[in-house]
Amino acid sequence: MLAFVLRRLVQAVIVMLAVAFIAFMLFQYVGDPVTNLLGQDATPAQREQLRADLGLDKPFPLQFARFVGNALQGEFGMSLRQGRKVSALFAERFPATLELSLVAAVLALLLGIPMGVYAALRRGSFTAQVLMTLSLLGVSLPTFLIGILLILVFAVLLQWLPSFGRGELVDIGGWTTGFFSMDGWKHLVLPAITLAVFQLTLIMRLVRAEMLEVLRTDFIRFARARGLPDRVVYFGHALKNTLVPVITITGLQLGSLIAFSIITEQVFQWPGMGLLFIQAVTFADIPVMAAYLCVIALVFVSINLVVDLLYFVVDPRLRAELAGKAH
Amino acid sequence: MTQALLEVKNLRVEFPSRHGTVLALDDISFSIQPGEILGVVGESGAGKSLTGAAIIGLLDPPGRVAAGEIRFEGRRIDNLSYEEMRKLRGRHIGAIFQDPLTSLNPLYTVGRQLTETIRTHLPLSAAQARERAIALLQETGISAAAQRFDQYPHQFSGGMRQRVVIALALAANPKLIVADEPTTALDVSVQAQIISLLKRLCKEHGAAVMLITHDMGVIAETCDRVAVMYAGRVAEIGPVQAMIHAPAHPYTVGLMGAIPAMNEDRESLLQIDGAMPRLNAIPSGCAFNPRCPHVMPRCRNERPELLGAGPTRAACWLHDASGAT
Amino acid sequence: MSGALTRFLDGDVWHCFKRSPLAMASALVAFICVFCAAFAGLVAPHNPTDLASLELADALVPPAWLPEGQAKYLLGTDAQGRDILSALMYGTRISLLVGMASVLVSMVVGVGLGLVAGFVGGRTDAFIMRVCDVMLSFPAILVALLVDGVGRALFPTAHDTLAFVVLIVAISLTGWVQYARTVRGSTLVERNKEYVLAARVIGVTPLRIMRRHVLPNVLGPVTVLATIQVASAILIEATLSFLGVGMPVTSPSLGTLIRVGNDFLLSGEWWITIFPGAVLVMIALSVNLLGDWLRDALNPRLR
Numbered sequence: 027m028l029a030f031v032l033r034r035l036v037q038a039v040i041v042m043l044a045v046a047f048i049a050f051m052l053f054q055y056v057g058d059p060v061t062n063l064l065g066q067d068a069t070p071a072q073r074e075q076l077r078a079d080l081g082l083d084k085p086f087p088l089q090f091a092r093f094v095g096n097a098l099q100g101e102f103g104m105s106l107r108q109g110r111k112v113s114a115l116f117a118e119r120f121p122a123t124l125e126l127s128l129v130a131a132v133l134a135l136l137l138g139i140p141m142g143v144y145a146a147l148r149r150g151s152f153t154a155q156v157l158m159t160l161s162l163l164g165v166s167l168p169t170f171l172i173g174i175l176l177i178l179v180f181a182v183l184l185q186w187l188p189s190f191g192r193g194e195l196v197d198i199g200g201w202t203t204g205f206f207s208m209d210g211w212k213h214l215v216l217p218a219i220t221l222a223v224f225q226l227t228l229i230m231r232l233v234r235a236e237m238l239e240v241l242r243t244d245f246i247r248f249a250r251a252r253g254l255p256d257r258v259v260y261f262g263h264a265l266k267n268t269l270v271p272v273i274t275i276t277g278l279q280l281g282s283l284i285a286f287s288i289i290t291e292q293v294f295q296w297p298g299m300g301l302l303f304i305q306a307v308t309f310a311d312i313p314v315m316a317a318y319l320c321v322i323a324l325v326f327v328s329i330n331l332v333v334d335l336l337y338f339v340v341d342p343r344l345r346a347e348l349a350g351k352a353h
Numbered sequence: 354m355t356q357a358l359l360e361v362k363n364l365r366v367e368f369p370s371r372h373g374t375v376l377a378l379d380d381i382s383f384s385i386q387p388g389e390i391l392g393v394v395g396e397s398g399a400g401k402s403l404t405g406a407a408i409i410g411l412l413d414p415p416g417r418v419a420a421g422e423i424r425f426e427g428r429r430i431d432n433l434s435y436e437e438m439r440k441l442r443g444r445h446i447g448a449i450f451q452d453p454l455t456s457l458n459p460l461y462t463v464g465r466q467l468t469e470t471i472r473t474h475l476p477l478s479a480a481q482a483r484e485r486a487i488a489l490l491q492e493t494g495i496s497a498a499a500q501r502f503d504q505y506p507h508q509f510s511g512g513m514r515q516r517v518v519i520a521l522a523l524a525a526n527p528k529l530i531v532a533d534e535p536t537t538a539l540d541v542s543v544q545a546q547i548i549s550l551l552k553r554l555c556k557e558h559g560a561a562v563m564l565i566t567h568d569m570g571v572i573a574e575t576c577d578r579v580a581v582m583y584a585g586r587v588a589e590i591g592p593v594q595a596m597i598h599a600p601a602h603p604y605t606v607g608l609m610g611a612i613p614a615m616n617e618d619r620e621s622l623l624q625i626d627g628a629m630p631r632l633n634a635i636p637s638g639c640a641f642n643p644r645c646p647h648v649m650p651r652c653r654n655e656r657p658e659l660l661g662a663g664p665t666r667a668a669c670w671l672h673d674a675s676g677a678t
Numbered sequence: 679m680s681g682a683l684t685r686f687l688d689g690d691v692w693h694c695f696k697r698s699p700l701a702m703a704s705a706l707v708a709f710i711c712v713f714c715a716a717f718a719g720l721v722a723p724h725n726p727t728d729l730a731s732l733e734l735a736d737a738l739v740p741p742a743w744l745p746e747g748q749a750k751y752l753l754g755t756d757a758q759g760r761d762i763l764s765a766l767m768y769g770t771r772i773s774l775l776v777g778m779a780s781v782l783v784s785m786v787v788g789v790g791l792g793l794v795a796g797f798v799g800g801r802t803d804a805f806i807m808r809v810c811d812v813m814l815s816f817p818a819i820l821v822a823l824l825v826d827g828v829g830r831a832l833f834p835t836a837h838d839t840l841a842f843v844v845l846i847v848a849i850s851l852t853g854w855v856q857y858a859r860t861v862r863g864s865t866l867v868e869r870n871k872e873y874v875l876a877a878r879v880i881g882v883t884p885l886r887i888m889r890r891h892v893l894p895n896v897l898g899p900v901t902v903l904a905t906i907q908v909a910s911a912i913l914i915e916a917t918l919s920f921l922g923v924g925m926p927v928t929s930p931s932l933g934t935l936i937r938v939g940n941d942f943l944l945s946g947e948w949w950i951t952i953f954p955g956a957v958l959v960m961i962a963l964s965v966n967l968l969g970d971w972l973r974d975a976l977n978p979r980l981r
Binding site: 243244245247248249250251252253254255256258262263266267270340341342343 | 455
Binding site: 041044165169174175177281282286289304306307310322 | 819
């Protein structure tokens, strides 16, 4: 067990190093690293000083090491566009993205799983077919369009909900949250729904497909042959076996939540890290891009690790397999 | 004469498909007495498993019973609703499938699957069900049953898993067990153990068995009577010894002849020429007629009923008492 | 060739197609869109790219069925007097071009890498698979955004004309992994078969083996993948354009049109953004439907 965790940690570190390498290449060679670190308003004297300090004539591995060392401390230089430290910008915007992603993820799971189960159990029924068609629509509607439509209907035509920003926020020790005010929640609704739709669709289709697969297995047939009631067969045996792969794939999908939050934040002008990234790409703000890459990689790698461990906890076969190998 | 436990009369099972309707079982009739072991033997595709599936009401759609009756303890069961049939399953009619690896839910402990089945059919408390489950495991020859109770299926070997499956099938004391190729997926060395276990337990619990297999050796060891199936029809049915030593239907003769004997010296194995026809290309008249060494003109036109042929009954015009050809 | 055609028409796939109204409808819609896009020059009522033909007086005209609409501009006009319907057709052309080109590139790259990984095996295989794993854990949009951003940084001045190429590179980088994995799996299966071993012994080159035996086997899944990926490629391009990092306004794709129109949403001129949006959804939906149907039709287990 320990060996497994260690191995995965090592893999994670390797991936992070690879990503850091790409970020480093961006930082050093696309645009000017001195400008990246000092901002565009630095004087020539400051630049020379930094160039000497950085030892830009020093060998490549040393420069890479310096970059990684800085990165580990959260030092990514200055945003070219905003003239502020990247780390400060990130810290400011992280709560916004996190809260949005959290609400969207919960929404997607709470709705997606039951819908998928229903679509599998009542396969062929009218409701199930409607659900499947809607899911196809969900996959074909790009996230930004969903956002635009929601804005059109709820903000412009009906004027029920606001269409941009986070609304009233409460500051708790540096963490700005919108959870504690009605206004904050109102501002969360449309973006969260927009972000959740794609996830929801995927989860629903996944659950349905997995459930249909499971329902065809021999052990389900045997369970029926033993006279077990439908309720037990479906929600005891079938559901449990369905959720194992679903949990893990959903966990991996959390990564895409972060990606789609970029789009959602743009549509709703939600002041999160995604919006920051988009602005960075538009302005070729390399330090922000490099930093975002590293942070996102860290998030993904951590999620993957947690998901792998979760798989372990849920599937007894894996536990035994590794216990067996340990002997 | 005691009432038959299971009676199958003129059963027809068909599969409607895009290319037309395929008749998978054509006019099958046989019966099983209480406590007896009936073997159902035949090649792959002859319809053995389908017969078993039809009896327990788990035909895979689009398959369906098109005609005929299945009676259990005198009562018709082929036209019951799913829920009514479910009440019979496990409690009165049990089933064992071929692959023990895939028959058990890998995420549930063996004990859980047992107690769940027991408590579905019998009004026992959790503790009582657990006791009964452990007793069943012991009966099926699993040592250290109390510890094994909390283990997962992957922690058992193939033979042990099949023992668990047998325990599950017997959990609610059904009167009939449909065993579909219970030993085919097991090592040869384990097969004999499992078969004798099945035979012993069923005799002890007073359960009848419909043993579906393609292995004549298993039939010879275990069964009281045997039905030979060919192309969705019953070719011959009768007591096991008679079938082996005095087969009446030419197909059965061919089957028995194809089994090499230990005391024979042969250079090549005997076989029946040709192959069993596909279900959508069954010849008219007797299905076996293209391959039969004793074929008569009548065989190509009229399909024979099961006719008395000494100790067995065979669907063959050779045994028509009237002697018509 | 005619033999193959007859076989196809007799086969299961065509039969399933004839029986599925949904598949036929989606194919029809997709065909119409492709047709309009391909022959936009002939079919479109106006030419939105010809700046001289624009009349500023006709700016922001609503669709023809609304009170202030004009029959000349069926779906209305934008802020510069461009006919929306024509802009749609030209925009569709660009969206489709980028989408299909990206899928083609990722298919070639992915199938190629998959063949190599499966056939050569060993460390090459392990390396390629690792790369696949890592890339799969990053969502497509992110990868595309990154590549696009790097492209912008590298070529700051020439960007508008290079946008097309950068976009295609960015999107294809997101899609190749699926092909690689599928093809690698099939290659591994075939490679271990005895006839391949025999062929190698008598000197048949690996390339020929792969071409004759592996490729036909993977054609089915690869086709399904390609169809579904066309839809997703079009959507990714639209998203990138909407975010402002895709096709520029000078040669707008549907996504760009939506972005431009978005600014007018709050002031009530909804048609500038909604119609491109509707066409985008129609294309994506019909291609997705086709892909879904194709997957079910080619899956023997579901029949």
